[in-house]
Amino acid sequence: MTAVLVDDLVVRFDEIEAVRGVSFAVAPGEVFGLLGPNGAGKTTTIRVLTTLLPPTSGRALVAGHDVVRDGLAVRREIGYVPQAISVDGALTAAENLEFYGRVTGVPKHERRERIEQAVEAMELGSFLGRLGRTLSGGMLRRLEIATALLNRPRVLFLDEPTVGLDPTARRLVWERLEVLREEAGTTLLVTTHQMDEAERQCQRIAIMDFGSLAAQGTPDELCNEYGVASLDDVFTAATGHGIGEGGNLRDVRAGRRLSRRLG
Amino acid sequence: MSAPAADFRAGSVELPRRALEQFARLGDGARAMGWAEVRKLRHDHLDILTRSVQPLLWLFIFGTALRRNRALAGGFGDYRAYLAPGVMAQAALFIAIFFGLAVIWERDVGQLQRLLATPLPRLGIVLGKATGAGIRALTQACVLLVVLAVTGISIRWNALDIAGALVLLLLGTGGFACLSMILASLVRTRERFMGIGQLVMMPLFFASSALYPLSIMPRWLRIVARVNPLTYEVHGMRQLMLGISQGGTLWIDFAVGAFFLSLTAGIAAKAYPRAIL
Numbered sequence: 001m002t003a004v005l006v007d008d009l010v011v012r013f014d015e016i017e018a019v020r021g022v023s024f025a026v027a028p029g030e031v032f033g034l035l036g037p038n039g040a041g042k043t044t045t046i047r048v049l050t051t052l053l054p055p056t057s058g059r060a061l062v063a064g065h066d067v068v069r070d071g072l073a074v075r076r077e078i079g080y081v082p083q084a085i086s087v088d089g090a091l092t093a094a095e096n097l098e099f100y101g102r103v104t105g106v107p108k109h110e111r112r113e114r115i116e117q118a119v120e121a122m123e124l125g126s127f128l129g130r131l132g133r134t135l136s137g138g139m140l141r142r143l144e145i146a147t148a149l150l151n152r153p154r155v156l157f158l159d160e161p162t163v164g165l166d167p168t169a170r171r172l173v174w175e176r177l178e179v180l181r182e183e184a185g186t187t188l189l190v191t192t193h194q195m196d197e198a199e200r201q202c203q204r205i206a207i208m209d210f211g212s213l214a215a216q217g218t219p220d221e222l223c224n225e226y227g228v229a230s231l232d233d234v235f236t237a238a239t240g241h242g243i244g245e246g247g248n249l250r251d252v253r254a255g256r257r258l259s260r261r262l263g
Numbered sequence: 264m265s266a267p268a269a270d271f272r273a274g275s276v277e278l279p280r281r282a283l284e285q286f287a288r289l290g291d292g293a294r295a296m297g298w299a300e301v302r303k304l305r306h307d308h309l310d311i312l313t314r315s316v317q318p319l320l321w322l323f324i325f326g327t328a329l330r331r332n333r334a335l336a337g338g339f340g341d342y343r344a345y346l347a348p349g350v351m352a353q354a355a356l357f358i359a360i361f362f363g364l365a366v367i368w369e370r371d372v373g374q375l376q377r378l379l380a381t382p383l384p385r386l387g388i389v390l391g392k393a394t395g396a397g398i399r400a401l402t403q404a405c406v407l408l409v410v411l412a413v414t415g416i417s418i419r420w421n422a423l424d425i426a427g428a429l430v431l432l433l434l435g436t437g438g439f440a441c442l443s444m445i446l447a448s449l450v451r452t453r454e455r456f457m458g459i460g461q462l463v464m465m466p467l468f469f470a471s472s473a474l475y476p477l478s479i480m481p482r483w484l485r486i487v488a489r490v491n492p493l494t495y496e497v498h499g500m501r502q503l504m505l506g507i508s509q510g511g512t513l514w515i516d517f518a519v520g521a522f523f524l525s526l527t528a529g530i531a532a533k534a535y536p537r538a539i540l
Binding site for chain 1: 288291292294295296298299302303306307371372373374376377378379380381382384391536
């Protein structure tokens, strides 16, 4: 069984077609990267897969459950870390973990143990008592990922998990994700617009541009197919243009707000 | 037993089990968000004090200035005592209506998306948010009750009556918090919500019995006040805290509060996910 199956997915907002007939499949335990500039349709695709948005047409299955017909079952099987920092700054790190343990339906008698495991997995022990608003960007991201692990998700969706982080914090986040994948076999679906990062961390990649899939495969396969040396060049060859800034005013404003929050 | 019959029997057991599970998850949402709100209040004591200033100004400046006005007090002796339940309800209304601002903020910082991607039913999230608003309103009401006791403003200090008044306050606050979530799902920016919030809150407040009895209102305003849930909330609280009634019975006040909360929570559960669009 595939962990994620997307079949001819279309998402339309009035006149705008944000996702145009996208299809891909992610195997269990795989790290799958969805690449593209701002406005390519990556976040919209993730929102459909996490049941936040209904698709206009097409089909999407997560852990074998249909995102439209069985949204609740999908939400039981997933963890989701959105692009913006979703940790509550008015609660401590420990309280954030307790809160997400409660809302994700972790049974009371297992909650303490699962929180301890998540704390260990993301190395949060040194700042559990600090309020969310006092944590650095890297700490916030690790805390956020820890909160998404409490219900032991089969599929973890990470929307631009390292955007706004400095290189050290970025490396630490990826290290912890790699450990998580190896030890728990969690499937990771990651969106990013940083090609070098995708090339290093993702086993397979789908390149999105203007809502469509331009190419998909392993980084090596894609480089060989287009006869180029890097994913940046693959993107240019597949789409006919370079990976630019993209995005609208709302995206840019949200990006700057996020950068400010991450210090 | 034939296979279809066995399937039917299994299905008929499965349905109530799922319904019970769903019902329990509604409670989980309310408990989790109520718990988070209490923790936030513990980290920020100043918030309770600063929020208490406005109702105290109403009580001690507006109330004192009109203290001897028996018409405004509906024949009751001390206008400040008459005003106290209205001021409590008004302070809670302010908290509830501006809870929608928090929804827009939560959307901007990603918390709303996170919550909507958890296995909590949408109604559970909405009721959880309403519980959060209710806890803030309850904390503020307790501060006001302490002030009433210290300053000797005379109300009926009966534990059951006070508890009943606080239940009415919770129902009303929950209902108005859900109304604000519906509004938040319709507007894109915090600035616009501020304008709409004022536009909704002021008529609700002034076209109710919070400050003065219905009997001194012109007929058209009385009609408006009679369809305003705040009127019933204040009426019931006044009856419980002061022992005065201006027509209507207590059970109607509770029924209106419960109906208002159910209606707005139902609509908010449908509208709330739209806030992320």
